[in-house]
Amino acid sequence: MDLVKLADRENDYVKTFSGGMVRRLEVARGLLHNPSIPFLDEPTIGLDTQTRVLLWRHVEEMNRTEGTTMFFSTHYIEEAEMVADRIALIDFGRIVAMGSVDGLKQQTGTSTLEEAYLSLTGTTIREERIEGSGQLRERIRGQRR
Secondary structure, three states: OOOOOOHHHOOOOHHHOOHHHHHHHHHHHHHOOOOOOOEEEOOOOOOOHHHHHHHHHHHHHHHHHHOOOOEEEOOOHHHHHHHOOOEEEEEOOEEEEEEOHHHHHHHHOOOOHHHHHHHHHOOOOOOOOOOOHHHHHHHHHHHHO
């Protein structure tokens, strides 16, 4: 609770929290037991800038002092560029490139990770494909209509 600055609300019902506070609580819960290899799915979505900076500093500290390896997914490419040692660029569920930030930029002849990603995946907005369980849900919805 101290990490995400919610210690003063520890006795309050979560239903009284704002969306950002709930997200901060979720992050704290994920790191509560100091997992050796935490997996975080878009950990900074919905967080204000101050909390995002605090979270990444904490993650870097965990890595430095405890050797923690952090796996995370994000759409915030600039965050990945700042904090990740190795990156897998994924497009439509497939890894299209993997390596260090500098290696990916060198591979694509670009100056930022975002440019590298766009170089590998294209710059046009594409319609998302539904695969796996998503296809099944869509079929069930269609049968109900």
